[in-house]
Amino acid sequence: MALLHRATLRPTKLDLLTDWLPGRSWFAGSAGVEVVSRGGYRFDDPAGEVGIETMLVGGADGPVHQVPLTYRAAPLDGADAGLVGTTEHSVLGRRWVYDGCADPVYATALAHAILTGSGQAEEYFEVDGRREVRESAVTVVVDGVPDAPAPEVGAVRRVVDGEHTVIDTDGVELVVVRRPAVEADRLAGVVLSGGWKGQPTTVPLAYARPR
Template identity: 35%
Template sequence: MAEIMQTTLKPSKLEVITQWMRAQPWYRGAMSPHLEIVGGFRLDDPDGEVGLEFFVVRDEPDGVEYFVPLSYRAEPLRDGESENYLVGTMNHGVLGTRYVYDGPADPVWRVVVADLLNGEAEPQHRTESETPDRTVRLVPGTEAGTVDHATVVRVLLAGPAEEPGVVLPWNAADGGEVSGLVLRGHAG
């Protein structure tokens, strides 16, 4: 399990997400986002090289909630298209420069998320080291072990999930807790 380091990040994760998000076609705001983190979880890279973090952010004042999955790397991806998916860079107080990518563009992210959807990876608490996050739920619907990729639900709707995937709770604007589908699992 990955250790969460208490250190500085410049710019912060939220600052990097905010800058990137306003240019995304799925962003519904008319102006620059004003984001608040209201939920999320992590997954561990079995090789310990790539950070995998998943955020639910709410854009104020309109209250739209978005799911933003990220990967963090020490070196940039070199696949020819990855620069299109670079969210930004951060200076980590211990690890140095981190290249932040939109998760689905990262090959490690894709493998570990498929493992999650097949019940082979355990979600981790977003802010506590070595702590499983038991609030993240899998919605079955495909034969065990057959999910090979995921679709990200970018704009979130709270409510029951009726298709296979990952359901995540988050803090609602009214102070309560809601949940909804954040990742759809696909076989074949």
């Protein structure tokens, strides 16, 4: 489960992505185009240290882009190239925001979500000591076997960024689809798919291929 805070971020996540996305080779848009949210979904970090959120964003009229993000309380060693930016969280303080594909915690969470069939985390707020569930704007489905043993992911060996970003780990090869679309060819592997407002038919979002 993912605990959310009723908080403000300065700059906002969309502000950060408006500046960061035009520098990506897989971005279909122009610099200066305001990025808007199409929805998102989350995974849980069992250690409770790293926030993990995947955002679906794009220009007002352009294609949807998938951007996994991780939120950390301190810089991640060796991941400067994956830094999206920093933001001030009104509850948690400064957060370092990374492209999740550069973060080993995201790789482990994605592999577990797909291969164990657990899918996305339930999102909730705590209000006066009680839990209020927030409905996700993205519906995620997975092909993995429910309650299957968690895979051994191991260390991230390399990340090859592109329209299909490949995260190569000791135990699993992961693929993140940066521009999800109905007409996209399905790749080999166990698949995580999703649908959202304006995209009622589920489309592939990510794949996992155990070694």
